Amino acid sequence: MFAHFDFQAIVHALPYLFEQGLVFTLTLTILSAIGGLILGTALALVRIGGGPVLATIATGYVNLMRTLPLVLVIFWFYFMVPYIGQWLLHAPRPIKVGGFSSALLTFVMFEAAYFSEIMRGGIQSVARGQYAAGLALGMTGAQAMRYIVLPQVLRTMLPVLLTQTIVLFQDTSLVYVLSLTDFLGAASKIAQRDGRLVEMYCFAALVYFAICFLASLAVRRLQSRVAIIR
Amino acid sequence: MNYHWNWGIFWDASPEGGGTYADMLVSGLRITLAVSVLAWVIALGMGSAVGVLRSLPNPWLRRLANTYIELLRNVPLLVQLFLWYFVLPEVVPEAWGDWLKSLRDAPFYTAVIGLGLFMSARVAVQIATGIAALPRGQMAAGLALGFTLPQTYRYVILPNAFRVVLPPLTSETINTIKNSSVALTIGLAELTARARAIQEFSFQVFEAFTAATLIYLAINTIATVLMRLLERRMRVPGYGAK
Numbered sequence: 001m002f003a004h005f006d007f008q009a010i011v012h013a014l015p016y017l018f019e020q021g022l023v024f025t026l027t028l029t030i031l032s033a034i035g036g037l038i039l040g041t042a043l044a045l046v047r048i049g050g051g052p053v054l055a056t057i058a059t060g061y062v063n064l065m066r067t068l069p070l071v072l073v074i075f076w077f078y079f080m081v082p083y084i085g086q087w088l089l090h091a092p093r094p095i096k097v098g099g100f101s102s103a104l105l106t107f108v109m110f111e112a113a114y115f116s117e118i119m120r121g122g123i124q125s126v127a128r129g130q131y132a133a134g135l136a137l138g139m140t141g142a143q144a145m146r147y148i149v150l151p152q153v154l155r156t157m158l159p160v161l162l163t164q165t166i167v168l169f170q171d172t173s174l175v176y177v178l179s180l181t182d183f184l185g186a187a188s189k190i191a192q193r194d195g196r197l198v199e200m201y202c203f204a205a206l207v208y209f210a211i212c213f214l215a216s217l218a219v220r221r222l223q224s225r226v227a228i229i230r
Numbered sequence: 231m232n233y234h235w236n237w238g239i240f241w242d243a244s245p246e247g248g249g250t251y252a253d254m255l256v257s258g259l260r261i262t263l264a265v266s267v268l269a270w271v272i273a274l275g276m277g278s279a280v281g282v283l284r285s286l287p288n289p290w291l292r293r294l295a296n297t298y299i300e301l302l303r304n305v306p307l308l309v310q311l312f313l314w315y316f317v318l319p320e321v322v323p324e325a326w327g328d329w330l331k332s333l334r335d336a337p338f339y340t341a342v343i344g345l346g347l348f349m350s351a352r353v354a355v356q357i358a359t360g361i362a363a364l365p366r367g368q369m370a371a372g373l374a375l376g377f378t379l380p381q382t383y384r385y386v387i388l389p390n391a392f393r394v395v396l397p398p399l400t401s402e403t404i405n406t407i408k409n410s411s412v413a414l415t416i417g418l419a420e421l422t423a424r425a426r427a428i429q430e431f432s433f434q435v436f437e438a439f440t441a442a443t444l445i446y447l448a449i450n451t452i453a454t455v456l457m458r459l460l461e462r463r464m465r466v467p468g469y470g471a472k
Contacts, residue, residue: 067404067450069411072422072442079435083233170306176415184309197316205309212304 009196010203013187021186022207028100028182029169032107036168037161039108040115045145047116048123058116065113070174077106078178099180103172111168118160122153159223166215170208183207239434240441251428255441258424263449265341265420266407272346273406277353282383284358295354302351307412311344315416341413341420349406356402360395361387393464400457404450421445 046058065073081102082094089095126149134144154161173184181189184204191200240252284295302310315336319327333339364387372382414423425442429435 064447067408067447068443069408069422069446071411071414072425072439072446075422075426075429076439076443079429079439170304173306173308174412176308184306188312191316197312198320201309201312201317205305205313208306208309209301209304213300216304 004198006196006199009190009194009199013190013200016190017183017186017203017207020181021183024100024181024186025169025172025183028103028107028172028175029165031104032111032172033165033168035104035108036111036115037119039112040117041119041150043112043116044119044123047120049141062113062116065110066117070110070171071177073110074103074106074174074177077109078102081105099175099178103175103178103180107168107172111164114164115161118157118164119153122157123149125156126152156226159219159226162219162222163216166212166219169215170212173208233436235437236434237437239428239432239437242432244428245431251432251438254424254428255421255445258419258421258442259445259449261338261419262407262410262421265338265345265410265413265418268342269346269349269410270403270406272343273349273353273402276347276350278357278388280350280354281357281361282388284354285361285387295358299351299354302348303355307345307348307409308415310348311340311413311416314344315340337413337416337418340416341410341418345406345409345413349402349409352402352405353399356395356398357391360391363394364390393466396457396461396464400454400461403453403457407450407453408446 043058043062047055047062050058081097085091085095085097086093130148130152131141131144134148135141139147172182175182176185176188179185187200187204191197240255241250243249244251244254246254280295280298283291284299286292305313319330321327322330330336368386368390369382372386373379377385410420411422413420414426419427421442425438428438432438
């Protein structure tokens, strides 16, 4: 069974796996989560108070993203962004976009749809009277959102947002289809170079498991703390 | 944009021979549907069993169920597929490994089992949550009437719990269809893989992806409508969803 399991192969690969691979994966996850949260909040606000035309467009966008497989969306952006860049910059030919930028843009646009659903649920769960009270105090609508509603939404929805970020962390492994060197990509490259598929894929699974399991335990603890506040 | 649109591409013969590009999409759609349906059967079966285990009074069975769920939930689907596809044949006895490697439709079986087990952890969580959401009195009433524990589950708890979890199961159905595309990484020629192949053969990337997008929209809409119909048929008047 595991008689030929070569731990040395893993040890030799550690620097590459972590310094190249995991750093790439974590950077992509964190930047996508921040970008996705900002864009997702904007989408949620547009859907709630952006007028019928904009709200319909935002809803359509969110539903479209949520219906499509992430792999297909990754391909879409990978091939489409160079043409959009060309059109925006009036360049003579499609611009070159790096793998990381393409992946980052994809995950921001894709995750925004999921974050916007979370934020929309959160905004609607804040009592309407609070927003009205803000207006009555002379705040503009934007101010009431910014200073009264959104801080509460972020707080109560934090566990859900973090759980979605763990899903995002797992999903970043799909940049494999663009042959990028994320954590799984790094493991896979070594696995194929050295013929060590068993060691590399088992180790990759273990690392993903450890990170996601510990992170979800932490989120659960956070959840029990946040729950008391309301 | 100096992209040359050619929507007629789908009626051109594909270089694979024996059909048009449209035929390639249809064959991809068939595989996507077959994998999704079979994986969904596994996910529902295993998921229900593990979900029930998780709700039982015995702490060891609960721990077993939780371990199953955490293992399958915290490893990305892509990594799980690689484990089944590349690692499993190497770590089982050699004769079995050789047999696995010689299977002609190995990517198909791997996708069905890998995706099915991956989704079963999510289904299990939904089922366990649905059971926990039922009033405690239902279980007590069942037992008080002289039902055994299995009978209480069969006739009281599960019929109610399944009705409670039907809406979240709808989104898991859609997730199964969407996630089947991940299997293109182990060489399964499903819908997304076929769209990608059309792009590689013909360079008509946007036509190919638009077609795939519309097909996914269509099958996911149909799946949602079917699940809604099922919800309506299963509804007990005056109970559950408002």
